[in-house]
Amino acid sequence: MIDPKVAMPLDKRAWVTSLLLQQIVIVSSVDANGIADIAPKSWASMAAFDGPILGFGCNVTHQTYRNIRATGDFVVNVPPARLAEIIWAMAERHGAERIAAAGLTLVPAARVSAPWIEECLGHIECRRIDIKYMGNEVYIFGTIEHVAISSACLIGTAFERYARLDPIFYLEEKTYGSLDAARQVGSTPPLRSSMFLVKLGPFSVAEDLLARHLQYLATLRSDGRLAMAGSFLDGDDGLIVLKAASSEEAQGLIARDPLVRAGCPFSLRPWQRTF
Ligand SMILES: Cc1cc2nc3c(=O)[nH]c(=O)nc-3n(C[C@H](O)[C@H](O)[C@H](O)COP(=O)(O)O)c2cc1C
Structure with a gap:
């Protein structure tokens, strides 16, 4: 067509x-x-x-x-x-x-x-x-x-x-x-970047706590620490992709999240973006 x-x-x-x-x-x-x-x-x-x-x-x-x-x-x-x-x-x-x-x-x-x-x-x-x-x-x-x-x-x-x-x-x-990713022609995998994947939840939160959590994510974003974040539409949990130099640094970033401080469970794993 x-x-x-x-x-x-x-x-x-x-x-x-x-x-x-x-x-x-x-x-x-x-x-x-x-x-x-x-x-x-x-x-x-x-x-x-x-x-x-x-x-x-x-x-x-x-x-x-x-x-x-x-x-x-x-x-x-x-x-x-x-x-x-x-x-x-x-x-x-x-x-x-x-x-x-x-x-x-x-x-x-x-x-x-x-x-x-x-x-x-x-x-x-x-x-x-x-x-x-x-x-x-x-x-x-x-x-x-x-x-x-x-x-x-x-x-x-x-x-x-x-x-x-x-x-x-x-x-x-x-x-x-903004630029999502610099890719190189002919290179497989095109990207090789260490990040940290945080699974957050389950959580059911009051609106003001959610607002503080989102505000914290916005700060991480503007500091260049947050690659992306979002919540599952069919659940009560979410995913955060952090840019950090080490596991300790990533742990420190997530520990300061108001949601985590309020007791929300999380797991953190090193992750390599390839595409
Ligand atoms: C994102 C953004 C891009 C801009 N790009 C231009 C531009 O390319 N050329 C231009 O003359 N003004 C551009 N402007 C407008 C000037 O920055 C604006 O008129 C400014 O007040 C000029 O400041 P000055 O009088 O101190 O030079 C842009 C403004 C923004 C917010």
Whole structure:
């Protein structure tokens, strides 16, 4: 059967579902007085191996554009998915107020005047070489002068390294995606990652305890400790998949779960994800 394709509007803002999912970064820049600004961007891309050159889309009304036009320096900081809520909240404030409300830490970069954002896991330092104007919108090109990544993101299999980087992708307004798994072509099994499988239950719980349990799982998720969790639809038990370096660490994580503290039985076993 022929797949019936539906015409989409040309305006990207109306792309629901979006056809181009782009990585979210936070661009830091400084003005002529050295005052820093940070702003989320999703229209960033490599432009050329030789240079090397990177570019991103911006608006001329943005401080980011004014700063880069004035000083030329910027850093593309790569945030983990746990910063998603903070990233979306940034638009509500500007300048120093935005930086303070975000609770992010600015530290000096290696080669450029714009700072790194410490809570991000990668930093691509750039110097402006060109700006392409398209009405109120611009595409800013910069040569990459220095690149740094969290050392944890260099250890282990591709699956483990990208799980630690935990990149975040802009799908559409207020909707983002994260990376489930880095897979390698031709490799069997494609993934090799140590995790811990927790069987929880049986439990029958009051609503407030369940809410605290879910809140705890949400914290583990944002700390990058929780791969997935859920309950069986035909029972009164659940499964949690934890990312931990050792059985002791996994035990410690589950022992702090309010449900377990309230006496809910559990079993914990090491588990290797292969697919
Ligand atoms: C997830 C996300 C992605 C964004 N991507 C872009 C982008 O690619 N280009 C852009 O100009 N603005 C983008 N924005 C909007 C700017 O971050 C926003 O207008 C910000 O206030 C600009 O800050 P500034 O004036 O300090 O540069 C994005 C916002 C969010 C929340």
